[in-house]
Amino acid sequence: MPADASIAPKPAAGRAGFFERAQTGARDKRALGLAIGAVLCALVLPPMFFLLEGSVTIAGPGGAARFTLERFTAIFQQKGFLQSAANSFIFAAGSAALALLLGGLNAWLVERTNTPFKPLAYLTTIISMGTPYVLYVSAWLLLLAKSGPINSWYRQVTGSSDVLINVYGLPGMILVEGLLWSPLVFLLLGATLRNFNPELEEAARMSGAGAWDTLRRITFRLSLPSILALSMLVFIRALEAFEVPALVGLPGRVHVLTTDIYDTMHLTMPPDLGSASALSVLLLIVVSILLYFYGRMTRSAERFATITGKSFRPGRLDLGIWRVPAACALILNFTLLLVLPAIILLWASLLPFYTTFSWAAYARVTSVNYQNVFQSSRYLSLLANTLVIAVVAATAVMLIASLTAWLTVRKAPGAKLLDQLATAPLVFPGIVLGVGVMQLFLNLPIGLYGTIWIIVWAFVINYMPYGVRYSFAGMLQVHRELEEAAAVSGAAPLTGFRRIVLPLLSPSLIAGWLFIFLLATRVLSLPVLLSGPSSQTMAVAMFDLWGNGQGPELAALGLLWSLAMTCIAVTFYAVARRSGAGIHGQG
Amino acid sequence: MPQRRLHQALAAAAIVLSFWAQGARAAGPALIEAARKEGRVVWYTTQIINQFARPAAEAFEKKYGVKVDYVRTDSNDVALRMLNEGRAGRVQADVFDGTSAAARLRKENLVAQWAPDTGGRLPANAIDPGGYWIATNLYVLTPGINTDLVPKGSEPRTFDDLLNPKWNGRIAWNSSATPSGAGGFIGTVLTEMGEDNGRAYLKKLAGQDIAGLQTAARQVLDQVIAGEYAMALNIFNNHAVISANKGAPAAWIAMSPAMTIFSVVSLAKDAPHPNAGKLLIEFLVSEEGQKLYRDADYMPIDPAVAPREPALRPDGGKFRAAAFTPEEIEMRMPKWSAIYKELFR
Numbered sequence: 049m050p051a052d053a054s055i056a057p058k059p060a061a062g063r064a065g066f067f068e069r070a071q072t073g074a075r076d077k078r079a080l081g082l083a084i085g086a087v088l089c090a091l092v093l094p095p096m097f098f099l100l101e102g103s104v105t106i107a108g109p110g111g112a113a114r115f116t117l118e119r120f121t122a123i124f125q126q127k128g129f130l131q132s133a134a135n136s137f138i139f140a141a142g143s144a145a146l147a148l149l150l151g152g153l154n155a156w157l158v159e160r161t162n163t164p165f166k167p168l169a170y171l172t173t174i175i176s177m178g179t180p181y182v183l184y185v186s187a188w189l190l191l192l193a194k195s196g197p198i199n200s201w202y203r204q205v206t207g208s209s210d211v212l213i214n215v216y217g218l219p220g221m222i223l224v225e226g227l228l229w230s231p232l233v234f235l236l237l238g239a240t241l242r243n244f245n246p247e248l249e250e251a252a253r254m255s256g257a258g259a260w261d262t263l264r265r266i267t268f269r270l271s272l273p274s275i276l277a278l279s280m281l282v283f284i285r286a287l288e289a290f291e292v293p294a295l296v297g298l299p300g301r302v303h304v305l306t307t308d309i310y311d312t313m314h315l316t317m318p319p320d321l322g323s324a325s326a327l328s329v330l331l332l333i334v335v336s337i338l339l340y341f342y343g344r345m346t347r348s349a350e351r352f353a354t355i356t357g358k359s360f361r362p363g364r365l366d367l368g369i370w371r372v373p374a375a376c377a378l379i380l381n382f383t384l385l386l387v388l389p390a391i392i393l394l395w396a397s398l399l400p401f402y403t404t405f406s407w408a409a410y411a412r413v414t415s416v417n418y419q420n421v422f423q424s425s426r427y428l429s430l431l432a433n434t435l436v437i438a439v440v441a442a443t444a445v446m447l448i449a450s451l452t453a454w455l456t457v458r459k460a461p462g463a464k465l466l467d468q469l470a471t472a473p474l475v476f477p478g479i480v481l482g483v484g485v486m487q488l489f490l491n492l493p494i495g496l497y498g499t500i501w502i503i504v505w506a507f508v509i510n511y512m513p514y515g516v517r518y519s520f521a522g523m524l525q526v527h528r529e530l531e532e533a534a535a536v537s538g539a540a541p542l543t544g545f546r547r548i549v550l551p552l553l554s555p556s557l558i559a560g561w562l563f564i565f566l567l568a569t570r571v572l573s574l575p576v577l578l579s580g581p582s583s584q585t586m587a588v589a590m591f592d593l594w595g596n597g598q599g600p601e602l603a604a605l606g607l608l609w610s611l612a613m614t615c616i617a618v619t620f621y622a623v624a625r626r627s628g629a630g631i632h633g634q635g
Numbered sequence: 636m637p638q639r640r641l642h643q644a645l646a647a648a649a650i651v652l653s654f655w656a657q658g659a660r661a662a663g664p665a666l667i668e669a670a671r672k673e674g675r676v677v678w679y680t681t682q683i684i685n686q687f688a689r690p691a692a693e694a695f696e697k698k699y700g701v702k703v704d705y706v707r708t709d710s711n712d713v714a715l716r717m718l719n720e721g722r723a724g725r726v727q728a729d730v731f732d733g734t735s736a737a738a739r740l741r742k743e744n745l746v747a748q749w750a751p752d753t754g755g756r757l758p759a760n761a762i763d764p765g766g767y768w769i770a771t772n773l774y775v776l777t778p779g780i781n782t783d784l785v786p787k788g789s790e791p792r793t794f795d796d797l798l799n800p801k802w803n804g805r806i807a808w809n810s811s812a813t814p815s816g817a818g819g820f821i822g823t824v825l826t827e828m829g830e831d832n833g834r835a836y837l838k839k840l841a842g843q844d845i846a847g848l849q850t851a852a853r854q855v856l857d858q859v860i861a862g863e864y865a866m867a868l869n870i871f872n873n874h875a876v877i878s879a880n881k882g883a884p885a886a887w888i889a890m891s892p893a894m895t896i897f898s899v900v901s902l903a904k905d906a907p908h909p910n911a912g913k914l915l916i917e918f919l920v921s922e923e924g925q926k927l928y929r930d931a932d933y934m935p936i937d938p939a940v941a942p943r944e945p946a947l948r949p950d951g952g953k954f955r956a957a958a959f960t961p962e963e964i965e966m967r968m969p970k971w972s973a974i975y976k977e978l979f980r
Contacts, residue, residue, distance in 0.1 A: 127980065195862030216846075294849040298810070303980070307849065311810070311976070401883040402861050412882060420685075483719070490723035498727060577712060580727060581677050581704030589684075592707055596683045597853040597874065 095484025102325035119326035140286035146226025151233025159241035163374035178613030180570040183606035187389035216300030397603035417604035438568035441507035449515030482577035498580030522556025669910035676911035679731040721745040729912030738965035770897035805865040810847030812972035889953035
């Protein structure tokens with residue numbers, strides 16, 4: 049009986065021989081790896097199965113499925129396929145580069161220098177991450193549109209009927225997508241840079257290197273794994289992005305692979321998921337190749353470990369006179385990512401219907417949109433559903449992801465497979481994943497279909513890659529010597545993980561949790577497909593407003609929502625900062 | 636041979652009779668009682684929540700004490716959910732609506748054959764002869780303009796007017812294969828002009844550099860109101876009226892012919908709450924339900940409930956209609972959207 053087992057004396061770890069302990073340690077790790085592997089398989093394989101099955105089968109006249117490759121040939125024969133593929137790559141590469149540049153610059157300034165206005169960067173990031181996607185993209189579109197304030201003023205000043213900026217095209221797409229992703233880069237690179245051992249930078253400076261050389265040859269080199277991981281993440285996500293290509297690219301006739309697939313899907317009723325699946329399989333192949341090279345680059349993780357057993361206090365570079373341009377950069381970032389979108393959304397939320405700034409429009413200003421939001425009792429139950437889903441999903445992801453990253457970096461047997469499983473969901477476009485999860489729960493004999501738990505399930509799959517990248521970036525820095533010290537002192541591997549790795553990882557984990565939590569509260573596509581009559585979420589309400597000409601009410605609801613999310617995020621971040629600082633003795 | 640035909644005719648008559656009988660039996664207190672016992676009804680709807688779904692649900696709950704759980708998505712998602720749930724034998728919806736989902740889903744045997752007895756109040760073509768759907772309201776698809784950008788008198792009046800170079804780069808439409816998108820407009824042109832002339836016209840129209848947006852017709856109109864484009868093709872004409880009533884610079888153009896389609900509602904086969912579902916459908920086409928459509932500035936199907944703006948309807952005398960049934964849309968849309976891809980992408 050279990051009761052007896054708990055009373056039975058445990059072999060005292062401290063008294064057992066070192067060799068014995070190492071053996072049990074390896075066994076524990078293997079068991080843990082198997083358990084995590086089973087969970088990941090259950091999460092990832094069913095939608096993967098539906099994806100593959102859907103891409104190579106077609107329903108015959110009698111309902112029986114038959115094997116076919118015609119979806120793939122159709123994709124390759126599609127008019128302009130090569131052009132779309134080229135556009136996709138340019139768009140993804142450009143967005144990744146821009147996001148890394150902006151986010152990386154901010155992260156370096158904030159974490160490694162003594163620039164003023166640091167809190168501004170956090171504020172910008174947190175608020176922008178709490179803002180629903182659709183709201184953000186529309187805000188920038190409103191600013192940059194042909195009829196937007198910038199072009200209107202240009203026409204007024206010059207008397208021309210032309211436009212100064214035409215946002216509808218590849219440069220506009222890259223700009224908006226790059227801005228969207230820069231907060232993620234800031235958060236993740238920031239976590240890496242914060243844990244940086246400054247001895248190396250100091251050594252470089254003492255050897256006569258200037259600030260630029262130190263940045264280029266030490267800081268940049270040591271951050272390379274994080275930078276590579278992030279580039280890959282943003283690149284792949286941009287490759288699969290749909291909102292920005294659809295809203296910014298298509299009006300200018302720039303087609304990418306995802307908008308092509310959307311086209312294909314909307315030529316039939318119901319959507320032709322087979323074609324979408326076929327494209328996803330192609331993406332899967334591309335992403336697998338990218339992952340392979342990434343794996344090779346980060347193979348020798350120790351080269352990049354910067355948290356070692358030696359104690360240190362991260363020092364900061366004195367910018368001197370360069371503090372002024374640094375401050376300007378942070379203020380510009382704050383204006384671009386926060387102030388301008390907020391102003392235009394505020395303006396939109398006060399109008400009965402959207403038009404650009406003018407005195408005539410000013411006369412129509414009304415609070416009716418806010419009244420609608422506050423009077424609708426429906427939003428309260430949606431709020432509760434949304435928060436439960438986001439908290440549970442973020443917690444589950446970070447738990448599984450941190451263990452996966454730990455096993456992978458410490459090269460536990462089969463850990464490579466775990467990493468690949470956890471990263472695989474990157475290839476699912478939202479709708480394909482949604483349908484996969486829907487099929488799974490419809491065919492399972494348990495009654496979860498139509499509840500919030502299937503949305504949680506889909507979110508856990510969808511966000512697992514982010515969780516793993518966050519954990520991974522932090523994990524790469526933690527040198528194994530700390531755990532070895534714990535093991536020598538008699539700790540089991542899981543104890544080492546819990547008491548050494550987890551606390552050291554906490555800045556990365558908390559940042560990741562926060563990121564996933566906020567993402568889960570603002571992403572539209574999955575809940576819209578999966579929510580049943582009693583599991584509606586905020587996203588569904590926003591999608592409805594968005595799709596039905598209620599942009600001003602969406603702006604009002606979205607602003608209030610972002611405000612609420614920001615409060616949560618700020619509280620959370622404050623807690624996280626304190627715990628992170630505690631680890632490094634910054635007090 | 637003649638005997639087989641006689642059998643077929645008799646069988647058809649029997650089916651029709653059974654509908655009448657069902658319809659007659661279903662009405663009245665017995666249905667209400669049965670619906671109350673079921674307690675709730677699940678409605679997959681394409682109707683906008685604020686404008687119609689919520690007011691209708693509240694009115695229904697108040698009247699019958701039966702709770703309405705609505706799930707709002709677009710037609711594609713309604714069809715997708717119904718298909719997946721139906722195939723897995725887990726039907727969730729009792730009632731669903733849309734413009735062509737019913738035609739698609741009846742092929743999959745997912746739609747119940749039931750239509751309420753309206754006592755001849757509705758036009759004959761508003762009820763599917765097979766009993767698969769009943770129309771609730773009428774949609775009319777026309778161009779819509781920004782009245783600030785298109786001065787009075789300079790609006791295009793005919794299809795040929797749309798080819799005027801002054802519209803180059805100033806027109807937008809929804810690129811999807813739906814009646815309210817490019818597909819619908821192409822269908823109207825081909826039906827009106829015939830295959831060859833229609834195609835020749837569309838080729839010229841493609842030279843106008845029309846922006847194909849992957850957003851709903853309602854949002855295309857919003858972009859026109861915001862001044863991004865001067866004109867939208869194939870919007871719901873009542874949307875322009877709703878916006879104009881709020882003071883927006885929006886108007887619709889009575890261009891002939893205009894595509895007219897029904898928004899139809901159906902009972903799901905194996906619905907978990909069939910009686911509550913029937914009661915909801917009865918309510919939507921009842922005079923009371925029809926007035927809710929009218930009050931939301933939609934066009935009720937009941938001729939006795941006139942829309943607030945009578946000119947919106949084809950019998951308002953301002954334009955000629957090209958009417959399509961859900962089945963026709965379902966059947967011909969693939970071809971129309973193929974032409975879109977070929978000429979306009």
